Amino acid sequence: MAAEYNYIIYIYFLVAILAIQGESVHYEFGKTYKYTYDTKILFNEESGQKESRAQQDVGLRIRLEFDFTPLFEGDGSQLVRLQVSQATLTSMHRGGMEGQLLDMVKLPLYFEYQDGEVGRVWAIEGDSVFCTNIKKGIVSLFQLQATAGERTELDISGECKSMYKISGPTIVKQKLECDNMEIAGLHSNKNEVFGISTRSSSTWTYQLENSVIHSVMGSDRHVAALNIRSTLNSMVLAVQKLTLLSTEPMNDAEKLPVSDFEAAVQLIKDGSNYPLLDMLLPSAPEVQTCTPNTCTKPQDLVGKVKESLVSEKVGSAESACAFLKMLKAFRNSGKEAISETLTSHDSSYIVSQLLDVGVATQTPGAQRALMELLNFEEQKNLIYPLRYLLATAYTTHPGDYLIKDLLAMLRNRPPSREIKEGMALALGAVIYSYCRVPEQCQNEVVKEYESLILEQYKACSSEECRLLYIRSMGNSGLPQFTDTIFEAIRDKSGSSMMGFTAVQALRRIPGQYIGELEQQVLLKIFHQTERTYDSSVRASAAELLLGQNTSKSTVINILLSAMHDQKQHELSTFILRKIVDLARYDKQLRDILLNLLNDPSINNYNIWAQRGKSSAFSSLLTETADANATYGLYMEMARSGVMKKSAMDVNIVNKDSVQRLLSFGIYASGLESLVGETPDPEEGEEEATAGLGLKILDVLLPPVEFFRGSGGLMSAVWNAPTEPVSALQVTMLLQDHSERFHLGNGLVVELTVLGAVSIDLTGAVSISLWNRNSQSLIRNSGAMVIEGTMKLDSEMGQAGAVFTAEGESYIDFETDVDFYNTPFKMCMQMKRPKTSFKHTFNKFEKATKFDRKYKSTLRRVSHIDGLSYFLSPKNSDECKALLVDK
Numbered sequence: 001m002a003a004e005y006n007y008i009i010y011i012y013f014l015v016a017i018l019a020i021q022g023e024s025v026h027y028e029f030g031k032t033y034k035y036t037y038d039t040k041i042l043f044n045e046e047s048g049q050k051e052s053r054a055q056q057d058v059g060l061r062i063r064l065e066f067d068f069t070p071l072f073e074g075d076g077s078q079l080v081r082l083q084v085s086q087a088t089l090t091s092m093h094r095g096g097m098e099g100q101l102l103d104m105v106k107l108p109l110y111f112e113y114q115d116g117e118v119g120r121v122w123a124i125e126g127d128s129v130f131c132t133n134i135k136k137g138i139v140s141l142f143q144l145q146a147t148a149g150e151r152t153e154l155d156i157s158g159e160c161k162s163m164y165k166i167s168g169p170t171i172v173k174q175k176l177e178c179d180n181m182e183i184a185g186l187h188s189n190k191n192e193v194f195g196i197s198t199r200s201s202s203t204w205t206y207q208l209e210n211s212v213i214h215s216v217m218g219s220d221r222h223v224a225a226l227n228i229r230s231t232l233n234s235m236v237l238a239v240q241k242l243t244l245l246s247t248e249p250m251n252d253a254e255k256l257p258v259s260d261f262e263a264a265v266q267l268i269k270d271g272s273n274y275p276l277l278d279m280l281l282p283s284a285p286e287v288q289t290c291t292p293n294t295c296t297k298p299q300d301l302v303g304k305v306k307e308s309l310v311s312e313k314v315g316s317a318e319s320a321c322a323f324l325k326m327l328k329a330f331r332n333s334g335k336e337a338i339s340e341t342l343t344s345h346d347s348s349y350i351v352s353q354l355l356d357v358g359v360a361t362q363t364p365g366a367q368r369a370l371m372e373l374l375n376f377e378e379q380k381n382l383i384y385p386l387r388y389l390l391a392t393a394y395t396t397h398p399g400d401y402l403i404k405d406l407l408a409m410l411r412n413r414p415p416s417r418e419i420k421e422g423m424a425l426a427l428g429a430v431i432y433s434y435c436r437v438p439e440q441c442q443n444e445v446v447k448e449y450e451s452l453i454l455e456q457y458k459a460c461s462s463e464e465c466r467l468l469y470i471r472s473m474g475n476s477g478l479p480q481f482t483d484t485i486f487e488a489i490r491d492k493s494g495s496s497m498m499g500f501t502a503v504q505a506l507r508r509i510p511g512q513y514i515g516e517l518e519q520q521v522l523l524k525i526f527h528q529t530e531r532t533y534d535s536s537v538r539a540s541a542a543e544l545l546l547g548q549n550t551s552k553s554t555v556i557n558i559l560l561s562a563m564h565d566q567k568q569h570e571l572s573t574f575i576l577r578k579i580v581d582l583a584r585y586d587k588q589l590r591d592i593l594l595n596l597l598n599d600p601s602i603n604n605y606n607i608w609a610q611r612g613k614s615s616a617f618s619s620l621l622t623e624t625a626d627a628n629a630t631y632g633l634y635m636e637m638a639r640s641g642v643m644k645k646s647a648m649d650v651n652i653v654n655k656d657s658v659q660r661l662l663s664f665g666i667y668a669s670g671l672e673s674l675v676g677e678t679p680d681p682e683e684g685e686e687e688a689t690a691g692l693g694l695k696i697l698d699v700l701l702p703p704v705e706f707f708r709g710s711g712g713l714m715s716a717v718w719n720a721p722t723e724p725v726s727a728l729q730v731t732m733l734l735q736d737h738s739e740r741f742h743l744g745n746g747l748v749v750e751l752t753v754l755g756a757v758s759i760d761l762t763g764a765v766s767i768s769l770w771n772r773n774s775q776s777l778i779r780n781s782g783a784m785v786i787e788g789t790m791k792l793d794s795e796m797g798q799a800g801a802v803f804t805a806e807g808e809s810y811i812d813f814e815t816d817v818d819f820y821n822t823p824f825k826m827c828m829q830m831k832r833p834k835t836s837f838k839h840t841f842n843k844f845e846k847a848t849k850f851d852r853k854y855k856s857t858l859r860r861v862s863h864i865d866g867l868s869y870f871l872s873p874k875n876s877d878e879c880k881a882l883l884v885d886k
Helices: 002-020 129-141 261-271 298-308 317-331 335-342 351-361 364-373 383-392 400-411 417-434 438-442 444-458 463-476 479-490 496-504 516-527 535-547 552-564 569-583 587-596 709-719 873-885
Strands: 031-044 058-074 077-091 098-100 109-114 117-124 149-155 158-167 170-179 196-209 212-226 233-249 276-279 615-623 628-637 643-653 658-669 689-696 704-708 725-742 748-768 773-794 797-818 825-832 835-847 854-864 867-869
Touching: 031 129, 031 773, 031 797, 058 129, 058 261, 058 797, 058 835, 077 129, 077 261, 077 835, 109 129, 109 261, 117 129, 117 149, 117 261, 129 233, 149 170, 196 725, 196 748, 212 725, 212 748, 212 773, 233 773, 233 797, 298 317, 298 335, 317 351, 317 725, 317 748, 317 773, 317 797, 335 351, 335 364, 351 364, 351 383, 351 725, 364 400, 383 417, 383 725, 400 417, 400 444, 417 444, 417 463, 438 444, 444 463, 444 479, 463 479, 463 496, 479 496, 479 516, 496 516, 496 535, 516 535, 516 552, 535 552, 535 569, 535 628, 535 643, 552 569, 552 587, 569 587, 569 615, 569 628, 628 825, 725 773, 825 873
Parallel strands: none
Antiparallel strands: 031 058, 031 233, 058 077, 077 098, 077 109, 109 117, 117 276, 149 158, 158 170, 170 196, 196 212, 212 233, 615 628, 628 643, 643 658, 658 689, 689 704, 725 748, 748 773, 773 797, 797 825, 797 835, 825 867, 835 854
């Protein structure tokens, strides 16, 4: 009985071993194996709808026959020759269009082969990259392991992790991920919201007979989609099929009369009419040079698009389209062509917009051209240098050369304060983008930036100077500045502006660097245990605490302070409104708050029934399947009832992250004396000041001061623009992605996605001292244009898909204030008009063997109704009262 049991166990383990150990691959020396091979490359959207002709796949098909001949065998290794005997190219969308690929049959490919693993590869120098890639794609199909499990191997797509599953003579090979060694010219925007996601799947099924591959069927699929709108996507599918036709004896004259492998290779090299090139198995991209038909010179293009780039059209889709056209021309050009374009007669009225293009080009040649054009040493005529610095803050993949130029200019201390401030802020933003590639953050240029900023900060003799460098530190988000920023917050001689700016400078520093010690410091600031702080500083400290993986004890601490600090009832009101608002989008904070509401010591009238007029409110601006845009309106009042600080934030939220899109805030201090109110004794008496702070994509821009002192206020009243005046214009890249897919059949597909946003921020204000009222309008006009191209660009032809999308709109933010009587009445309104979003998807194919090019187009337009946004219940009541009086 025991013997029978042991026998059963033995059989069980034998079956298990056979299930994971397949038949090893081996080709008999002295035979030629004839195969037929069929591969297709298809382009389309990811959507499976293919009802109309325009929705059908486009692409090309290659069919060929080849001989697989081991020329030498020794020490387990074989030297194999792959010789194509016939090859044809066919259109996938237009039946009957077929041509012969005569170049494919001219030259063989040789490779080293041992136990299903491909080693070195030798191609003849005269063979084209296209032909070599196709042959290497076939060779890669012969790379097959007979053991189940995961392994790393070098194949046509690069260094790949592959998973093998074995069931008898059937082997399934799945590529899990591949890392191609070719990276030149490739880049991506590391922003999670505005970036591009790619998904790949590759599976092949093998049938073996007598240790020989009898057939292979498989596919290689790659999808690229925008994170912010996944319906903007394209897909490439490569299908391969290989079948053994026959075997026949090898001609004895072809056998290599040598005894070792290296001698066999040398004999092949000596016998070839052309040099043999040693190479690795991964495919190489076909380099396409610019011709007048494929690349437009920027000097020629600027004359065609100059009317679309004038200042009056910034903020429109037309301007953003022209920006992308010029950008592609600049990226295909060198320094001399760019310089000539920037200084041409056609460019004279659009230099500012061409500076946006030049900065977005992000090549050393473009940077040298810009440096030659601009003069940063002047104290007047600062429009162009400031526009350059503004655009520089939004580079998507800055290089060392850009940072070195900015460091050199800042080190030389430019004479203009505006230039110096713009340079410091732009440099901080560039460092932040640069460090989003973690390995780059260890480079020397980052250390140079850190030491220069700290050196110049410590050398400052005025608070105005220190503020400049604190803002630069905030834009950089480097955790190395944490201690310096906290020292600025705790500085007892600092003004409310310094405290507020320093707390805001912590916004980009990763949460893990705001540890328990730093959180205790923020709590001390909020509770004013070491010194008195302005309420805006305390509110910012509380907001930072609530957003840093806050704890239950911290939330309790802040809530209880609202009950006990009734002298600062406006601050208590603002903090409570802010907590409720943050909890709508922060699950951790929401769970803590819901739990605390079960506690009567927290959920009571004394805490939640605050009497202030301050408010914090946010809601949906727009909603899509992939991301939501939210807007928030925050208004903090002084204890006297005078507005102290108001802000509007626009954020984009997806399932993984939040991108701060726009934030503009009006700050004011010391206004009580101007309207006959008593200043808050706890905050001290400060000079009357008001201004505007602006952040775009979380990059802090130089603040705009409206006035300082009563004399400045009167000057601002008389000089305020009653007609809309542009305060900021810029066009920048949001999407900037370049990637190559090395397909299993050897073809290389290039993906390029460019997305531009054009912004025009205008404002107007009307103040009547006689009627004691004012009206203001801030209009934020914006347009986005996105163009994504996934294409095969080869000597044998082109095929691919292009998706484009565009939309433009504006948001008006209107404020009416009546200060004839106290309390003041203020009504805020936010509106946008009806708008539309256009999405176009083009597919094309053209082969050198065919006379005509095929192209199909799908157009979609979605309409979005106009809307007046709800801001807060108190604002609605104020608007009713104010508009009724009118």
